[in-house]
Amino acid sequence: MTRTSPGPTVGVVGGGQLGRMMGEAAAPLGVELVVADPTPDCPATPVVRDQLVGDFDDEETFRRLAERADVLTYEIELADPDVLERVAEETGTPVHPDPETLRTIEDKLVQKRRLSEAGVPVPAFRAVETAEDLREACEELGYPAMLKARTGGYDGRGNVPVSGPEDIEAAVDDVAGPAMVEEMVDFERELAVMGCRGDGERDTFPVTETIHEEEILRESVAPARASEAVRDRAREVALDVLDVMDGRGVFGIELFQTADDEILLNEIAPRPHNSGHWTIEGCHTSQFEQHVRAVLGMPLGTTEQRDPTVSTNILGDVDERQPAVLYGDDAVFDTDRAHLHWYGKHEVYELRKMGHVTMPGDGERDVDELLADVRELRDGLTFRD
Numbered sequence: 001m002t003r004t005s006p007g008p009t010v011g012v013v014g015g016g017q018l019g020r021m022m023g024e025a026a027a028p029l030g031v032e033l034v035v036a037d038p039t040p041d042c043p044a045t046p047v048v049r050d051q052l053v054g055d056f057d058d059e060e061t062f063r064r065l066a067e068r069a070d071v072l073t074y075e076i077e078l079a080d081p082d083v084l085e086r087v088a089e090e091t092g093t094p095v096h097p098d099p100e101t102l103r104t105i106e107d108k109l110v111q112k113r114r115l116s117e118a119g120v121p122v123p124a125f126r127a128v129e130t131a132e133d134l135r136e137a138c139e140e141l142g143y144p145a146m147l148k149a150r151t152g153g154y155d156g157r158g159n160v161p162v163s164g165p166e167d168i169e170a171a172v173d174d175v176a177g178p179a180m181v182e183e184m185v186d187f188e189r190e191l192a193v194m195g196c197r198g199d200g201e202r203d204t205f206p207v208t209e210t211i212h213e214e215e216i217l218r219e220s221v222a223p224a225r226a227s228e229a230v231r232d233r234a235r236e237v238a239l240d241v242l243d244v245m246d247g248r249g250v251f252g253i254e255l256f257q258t259a260d261d262e263i264l265l266n267e268i269a270p271r272p273h274n275s276g277h278w279t280i281e282g283c284h285t286s287q288f289e290q291h292v293r294a295v296l297g298m299p300l301g302t303t304e305q306r307d308p309t310v311s312t313n314i315l316g317d318v319d320e321r322q323p324a325v326l327y328g329d330d331a332v333f334d335t336d337r338a339h340l341h342w343y344g345k346h347e348v349y350e351l352r353k354m355g356h357v358t359m360p361g362d363g364e365r366d367v368d369e370l371l372a373d374v375r376e377l378r379d380g381l382t383f384r385d
Contacts (some may be wrong), residue, residue, distance in 0.1 A: 007031050008296055011069030011093070013062070013084070014076035015042035015051055017343035017353065018272050018288075021280070022075065023047035025288035031296065036065045043344040059083045066093035073097070073249060073295045075271050077106045078152075096295040097197070097270045098247030105270050109150045109180040115265055118244045120237060122265045123256070124183040131172045134181055138162060141183045147171045150178040159215050185264060187256040191224055192275035193238035194287050195251040198300040202242050205283060205303045207231040210254070210275045216351055217274050219375070220311045221367050222282055226257055233263045241268060250291040252276060274313070274353070281339050281358045282309030307361040310370045312378045316352040324348040328380040332357055338377055348383045357381075 007030035012019050015037030023033045024047050033048040038055045045051050050068075054061025057080035066072055066087050072095045074084070081099035088095045105111050109127055116122050126137035128147065138145050143165075149158030160171040162181070172179070190212060194205040209224035210217055224231060238253045245251060245268075252273025254266040276287035285293075285301030293300055314326070324345055332340045342355045359374045361367070 003030055005030065008070045009034060009049070009068060010292060010295060011036070011065040011072045012044075012048075013037075013056060013065070013072065013074035013079040015039070015044035015048070016075060017043050017345075017355075018075035019044035020047055020343060021277070021286075021341070022272065022288045022292060025280075025286055026292045029289065029292060029298075031292055034065060034068050036061050041346075046344060056080060057083055059087065062087040063091065066091040069093055071096060071295050073271075073291070074102070077102065077269070077271075081106070096248040097245060097251070101246045101270050104244075105268050107150050108148055108267065109178075111268060112180065112182075115241065115244060115268075118240070120240050120244070120265050121263060123185050126181050128172075128179040128181050131168050134162070134172055134179075135165065135168050137181045138165070138168070141181065144184045146182045146184055147175055148180055148182065149175045150180055157215075185256045186259050187264075188259050188261070189224070189226065189257050190266070191226070191230075191234050191255040191257055191263070192220070192273065193234055193253045193255065194273060194276040194279065194290075195238045195242045195253050196290050196294055196300055196303065197242055197245060197248050197251070198294045199248060199297045201300055202239065203300055203303050204235050204238050205276060205279055205287065206305045207234045208275050208278070214351070216313075216315070218313055218315075219371065220275050220278050221371060222278050222305065222309050223367075225367065227261070230257055230261050230263070233261075237263045237265060241265065245270070248294040248297065250276070250287050250294060274356075277341070277356050278309045278311040278358050280341070281360050282306055307363070308367045308370065309358060309360045310367055310374050311356055311358040312374045313353055314355040314357065314378065314381055316348040316350050316354060316383055318348055318350060318383050321347055321349040322383075324354060325383060325385070326354070327382050327385070331380050332377050335359075335373070335377060337362060338374070354383070 015035035209221040252269035
């Protein structure tokens with residue numbers, strides 16, 4: 001690709017924190033971003049060329065975005081794949097990852113069926129439409145189980161544990177729509193692999209350990225505190241997942257390491273993912289730069305890790321929705337190797353992801369020490385006055 005100024009433009013459906021970090025990574029490459037998002041002055045706006053205001057299924061907004069871009073991508077699964085496909089055909093602007101991949105992934109039941117048919121190991125699952133369906137499935141799969149909304153769930157929303165028969169009716173009411181149920185996996189730890197599909201090439205970032213609470217990612221540890229054999233197997237499964245996907249880009253591949261060290265696929269995100277934020281400081285190429293390179297058909301960057309690295313999310317700790325004012329961040333800036341990432345969201349509410357703090361190693365401390373240090377910094381941050 002010949003360098004020009006202005007350079008190539010990537011149109012991104014979604015302008016949240018992922019679009020913001022994508023813009024930060026694209027600028028040094030001479031690549032410009034235009035984002036489309038329904039929220040005016042969305043988090044990405046300070047670091048991208050422009051924002052188009054429109055819904056995630058608004059065809060006219062997508063068409064205007066395509067007319068300004070060399071390639072379209074998305075940072076949120078709410079993007080309508082049918083609209084993306086029509087606009088791509090009409091304007092000649094390609095979409096990566098392919099809209100067919102988005103169709104597969106946006107419905108968790110379709111996703112699980114497709115991956116299972118391809119031989120990727122997944123937890124046992126069943127489709128659910130009624131309380132009676134759920135009752136029969138749980139009798140077969142056993143209790144506890146996890147009921148999941150087929151579409152729209154994120155950060156634990158749309159996931160409802162079913163501990164026993166007494167939870168059946170309330171769980172179905174909570175999901176309130178098409179659902180699936182999975183066996184509850186007895187896992188040793190949760191893992192994630194950021195997979196990359198380029199133009200005729202594929203790769204993975206180092207296997208990451210992800211620590212969740214209330215179904216929300218709290219911390220990432222890279223490399224994962226698992227055996228080399230487990231990490232190798234996780235990478236193999238991630239590469240098998242990439243073979244099922246269509247189009248170029250970065251994919252967040254969430255996995256379970258079971259108590260007997262088997263690897264099972266949990267879910268896939270066809271975009272950069274929270275579990276890969278540590279790569280900004282921890283790798284020679286971040287997941288965001290890799291995504292930009294991939295969708296434009298540029299050669300992929302190395303996924304080599306610089307140092308052991310940990311990351312922790314900054315979550316809202318207030319009871320009521322209110323303007324976002326963060327207190328206690330001086331300690332982060334006073335700490336060597338600590339990196340604050342602020343997402344620029346104007347309002348904060350309970351458990352909303354507002355930023356993250358990353359700490360790479362220094363060749364002396366192990367990941368447990370790094371994790372203790374970054375937790376102490378996070379615990380000193382608050383949105384409470």
